Amino acid sequence: xxxxxxxxxxxxxxxxxxxxxxxxxxxxxxxxxxxxxxxxxxxxxxxxxxxxxxxxxxxxxxxxxxxxxxxxxxxxxxxxxxxxxxxxxxxxxxxxxxxxxxxxxxxxxxxxxxxxxxxxxxxxxxxxxxxxxxxxxxxxxxxxxxxxxxxxxxxxxxxxxxxxxxxxxxxxxxxxxxxxxxxxxxxxxxxxxxxxxxxxxxxxxxxxxxxxxxxxxxxxxxxxxxxxxxxxxxxxxxxxxxxxxxxxxxxxxxxxxxxxxxxxxxxxxxxxxxxxxxxxxxxxxxxxxxxxxxxxxxxxxxxxxxxxxxxxxxxxxxxxxxxxxxxxxxxx
Amino acid sequence: xxxxxxxxxxxxxxxxxxxxxxxxxxxxxxxxxxxxxxxxxxxxxxxxxxxxxxxxxxxxxxxxxxxxxxxxxxxxxxxxxxxxxxxxxxxxxxxxxxxxxxxxxxxxxxxxxxxxxxxxxxxxxxxxxxxxxxxxxxxxxxxxxxxxxxxxxxxxxxxxxxxxxxxxxxxxxxxxxxxxxxxxxxxxxxxxxxxxxxxxxxxxxxxxxxxxxxxxxxxxxxxxxxxxxxxxxxxxxxxxxxxxxxxxxxxxxxxxxxxxxxxxxxxxxxxxxxxxxxxxxxxxxxxxxxxxxxxxxxxxxxxxxxxxxxxxxxxxxxxxxxxxxxxxxxxx
Numbered sequence: 001x002x003x004x005x006x007x008x009x010x011x012x013x014x015x016x017x018x019x020x021x022x023x024x025x026x027x028x029x030x031x032x033x034x035x036x037x038x039x040x041x042x043x044x045x046x047x048x049x050x051x052x053x054x055x056x057x058x059x060x061x062x063x064x065x066x067x068x069x070x071x072x073x074x075x076x077x078x079x080x081x082x083x084x085x086x087x088x089x090x091x092x093x094x095x096x097x098x099x100x101x102x103x104x105x106x107x108x109x110x111x112x113x114x115x116x117x118x119x120x121x122x123x124x125x126x127x128x129x130x131x132x133x134x135x136x137x138x139x140x141x142x143x144x145x146x147x148x149x150x151x152x153x154x155x156x157x158x159x160x161x162x163x164x165x166x167x168x169x170x171x172x173x174x175x176x177x178x179x180x181x182x183x184x185x186x187x188x189x190x191x192x193x194x195x196x197x198x199x200x201x202x203x204x205x206x207x208x209x210x211x212x213x214x215x216x217x218x219x220x221x222x223x224x225x226x227x228x229x230x231x232x233x234x235x236x237x238x239x240x241x242x243x244x245x246x247x248x249x250x251x252x253x254x255x256x257x258x259x260x261x262x263x264x265x266x267x268x269x270x271x272x273x274x275x276x277x278x279x280x281x282x283x284x285x286x287x288x289x290x291x292x293x294x295x296x297x298x299x300x301x302x303x304x305x306x307x308x309x310x311x312x313x314x315x316x317x318x319x320x321x322x323x324x325x326x327x328x329x330x331x332x
Numbered sequence: 333x334x335x336x337x338x339x340x341x342x343x344x345x346x347x348x349x350x351x352x353x354x355x356x357x358x359x360x361x362x363x364x365x366x367x368x369x370x371x372x373x374x375x376x377x378x379x380x381x382x383x384x385x386x387x388x389x390x391x392x393x394x395x396x397x398x399x400x401x402x403x404x405x406x407x408x409x410x411x412x413x414x415x416x417x418x419x420x421x422x423x424x425x426x427x428x429x430x431x432x433x434x435x436x437x438x439x440x441x442x443x444x445x446x447x448x449x450x451x452x453x454x455x456x457x458x459x460x461x462x463x464x465x466x467x468x469x470x471x472x473x474x475x476x477x478x479x480x481x482x483x484x485x486x487x488x489x490x491x492x493x494x495x496x497x498x499x500x501x502x503x504x505x506x507x508x509x510x511x512x513x514x515x516x517x518x519x520x521x522x523x524x525x526x527x528x529x530x531x532x533x534x535x536x537x538x539x540x541x542x543x544x545x546x547x548x549x550x551x552x553x554x555x556x557x558x559x560x561x562x563x564x565x566x567x568x569x570x571x572x573x574x575x576x577x578x579x580x581x582x583x584x585x586x587x588x589x590x591x592x593x594x595x596x597x598x599x600x601x602x603x604x605x606x607x608x609x610x611x612x613x614x615x616x617x618x619x620x621x622x623x624x625x626x627x628x629x630x631x632x633x634x635x636x637x638x639x640x641x642x643x644x645x646x647x648x649x650x651x652x653x654x655x656x657x658x659x660x661x662x663x664x
Binding site: 065068142186188195196199203209210211212213217220221222224227228229230231238244245246247248251252253254255256257270273274275276277278 | 397474518520527543544545549552556562570579580584586587589602606607608
């Protein structure tokens with residue numbers, strides 16, 4: 001072999017080695033994974049947890065198949081005030097269907113909607129929300145329902161922010177979803193809202209596919225017919241994934257305790273507790289709406305969750321302190 | 333730049349080009365994806381469907397997020413004769429619990445189990461199977477149930493083949509699962525059997541994670557308590573994913589029609605129909621148990637499915653004709 005050939009081979013090897021080095025070193029050279037988070041205990045807790053769970057051979061290593069992360073939606077991944085997006089959809093449906101239901105003029109909760117009684121609507125107990133859902137979201141095929149949701153969302157604007165539903169998404173949480181995904185986590189939503197409603201937006205705004213959305217559901221009936229039959233939505237609840245219904249939904253859809261879960265209210269308390277019962281490391285995140293200037297301030301309906309968070313050392317995210325930016329478009 | 337340096341650079345480029353070429357060409361050089369399948373219409377239909385669904389720019393291209401494939405389990409992915417594996421588990425549970433239930437000695441279907449009445453057990457209607465499941469699989473936490481399943485399966489042997497449950501898996505179907513996975517399909521099981529029972533085996537024998545198993549379920553209740561609370565299994569059915577219950581389960585867990593589904597009986601008919609209703613290309617597969625020598629022969633309870641397959645051009649897999657090998661270990 002001539003000297004030139006030897007040199008060439010050495011250079012080829014060095015080039016390949018250099019390429020391998022740069023490819024391997026890329027993650028280490030990458031920028032801040034959570035740029036919309038201020039430095040502080042919440043950001044640190046999240047980054048440290050992910051680092052330890054993915055550190056091969058480390059004492060807290062979790063194999064990829066067990067890296068299950070579950071997020072509440074309303075108030076955790078996107079804004080829920082003055083009312084959750086789906087409530088506006090249900091109201092639009094009530095108004096559309098009202099001529100066929102003259103009794104709604106005097107019947108709660110339909111009356112509140114038709115009267116535009118915002119206070120009564122905001123204070124509506126869960127049972128009435130379910131009644132509203134059952135009455136307005138049922139009696140049609142899945143495909144027809146999905147079309148109605150899409151038609152509604154393409155025109156809807158938030159009453160305060162004047163943006164579409166994509167504009168309500170919390171930028172820091174999308175960064176967290178991306179960071180978890182990049183580290184081999186499989187992401188699920190467990191919403192108290194309607195499963196099929198959230199499935200219509202989750203792929204686009206969170207990159208979460210429909211099969212990784214858990215939520216409240218109506219009873220379904222399969223109706224045979226030409227063209228492959230249809231799923232027809234029945235006017236009765238199948239499962240309400242709020243409070244103790246969240247671990248039930250997680251068991252049914254995922255089949256084991258999550259490694260990480262995040263919520264913002266007492267409706268998420270049992271999900272966070274259920275997560276904490278997993279053998280090995282876990283992370284429980286509670287978003288605290290304490291920023292009246294940039295978002296909304298409210299603690300009502302989250303008292304038990306914050307008390308449990310303090311007792312159990314869960315990670316509280318104070319929006320005011322921990323989030324540099326709140327919305328992707330920073331519309332407020 | 334000297335001539336040597338130029339040569340070196342050219343060689344480095346050529347080396348990298350060659351490496352890129354070999355990496356790109358690898359799939360084309362790969363071996364038969366379905367080696368346990370005989371050449372014939374079934375194998376051809378499957379390979380052609382996958383090729384067309386994944387051909388970018390082709391008329392039948394399906395984006396990866398819609399490549400959903402759903403498989404029945406008993407009789408489709410593993411042998412179900414003389415009885416499905418879970419039936420043997422339920423029988424073992426009945427025998428274990430019998431001393432606490434003296435009435436079972438005279439009460440159907442428990443009486444059949446305690447008497448060892450194989451004929452009555454094989455002819456058991458669905459409602460009695462559900463009663464058996466509810467009585468023997470309930471009243472305990474999820475974790476306790478999973479331990480019982482694991483303990484049972486670690487000792488159980490098939491009465492004819494004398495193998496554990498892993499030995500019942502159809503090798504050609506595992507090759508199909510692998511081929512679909514390699515082509516970006518997301519695989520689900522939709523079993524008429526118990527969701528938590530099949531979740532205990534699916535990751536190991538099919539490489540399908542628990543959250544991609546749909547099946548019949550009991551009602552769950554979340555019970556608060558120290559250590560993160562528990563899911564307690566209630567003695568009542570939540571959903572029976574058989575017949576029209578299969579599209580219902582698919583809608584609930586996946587949220588859209590599959591691109592491909594496979595079954596072997598009338599219990600899979602509605603799932604296959606539901607699949608065929610998807611806009612764009614679909615593949616419906618029906619496994620035909622016609623090989624008395626190497627497996628079992630039975631058409632009973634699959635008459636409607638085979639009639640519909642003939643009418644609709646579904647892909648029928650005749651075990652005798654289409655499968656070179658049936659079991660991984662070829663135990664018979």
